[in-house]
Amino acid sequence: MPTHDETATTPDTPAQETPARRTQAERRAHAEGALLAAAARLIAEHGSTGVTLARVGEEAGFSRGLATHYFGSKAALLARLQEEALAEAMAAAAPERSGAGAVEELCGFARGCLEGVRNPTDLGRAFVVLGAEALAGASELSPAVAELDGRTRGWAAEVVGQGLAEGQLRAEVDARAFAFAFVGLLKGLVVQAAAAPEAFDVVSATAEAERWIRLALVAD
Template sequence: MVTPRRTQQERRAQAEAALLNAAAELVVEHGVRSLTLARVGEQAGYSRGIVTHHFGSKQALIERLARATQAGFVPGLADLPPGLDRLLRLVDGYIGASGSAGTMNRAFLLLWAEAATASELAPIFRERDEAFRSDLRTDVAAGIADGDVRTDIDPDDVAIAVLGQLRGIGLQHLLDPRTVDTARLRHTVTDYWRRALRVS
């Protein structure tokens, strides 16, 4: 049986995925400061030249890694209309996924925490956080419009609080998984936000 040859686009996509996985592994194992284009290429089984060809610089690699690691963390949300139900599913799914986060998701949390003191990371993660908050604000505003969320709730405040809580839980689990029971916590936190936001 003859295996069909992969197109150039397929080969490029496969190499990029391997390089991003290698970068995530290095961040998790050794921290972001250990990340160099040469080490990423070596970890992935490629040359540094391939890494430079795909990303151009360490900064561009980290930006692409930040986007790749955050995408699709809670599957199925894109099919839901904005509103309270989608926000609660996000909270539940995010905490549940934190309990079994893979290398890419752990790398994202480590990079996010590092961004507080690393000037080259801060703009990337400010942008990623604003995108996350924007989605949360949209859900709260839609919930208010639908009559499901209390009208005295400020969407901006909720977005900041939810993002901080979810990322904080993820970091705590990363630091000491034995003390953070995500299976139980996901229900507790989801129920908290349901009671805090829902019209009585």
């Protein structure tokens, strides 16, 4: 049976050619990606409590011990999953400082976050589940969730700070206070969507979030 590193040949493949094999770094990246994807699927469906490293390895199609070999502990795997999920959310919602202005960048981030609840990826669903568990005190990742929230607040405060410096926003806006409210608004909406997706109106929620952002930053 071919291994993961073997490439099937065809009649048109010269006999003397040897398929290129992956480097050790490439094999590791492939395995880690498969393990993280498996962990995301399991957590999205069942929560993190019953998920073990052995089960993740099996779900990914590898040995029971491979997840332990690569991540060392369940906490380390979950922390890495949080990092990947945040990177996915940031890339979808606000990949770069676009230069469109503070209000538009913040509204774009909100749209991206809320659009993610319409057709969520396994990674996005797992992120919501882990966040909810942390809020309930049922996750060992509470410190990691707090750190990730802090990064998002830092991004929002930076956007607002630049908007203030450029005279785009009301002078009395407090960038730090706005960032706390901004993250709280989005997390609350995403958790509601996860809890009752059939009752959650993405279009209305997005419109209201954008209205709040504009009122908070530019309205008199």
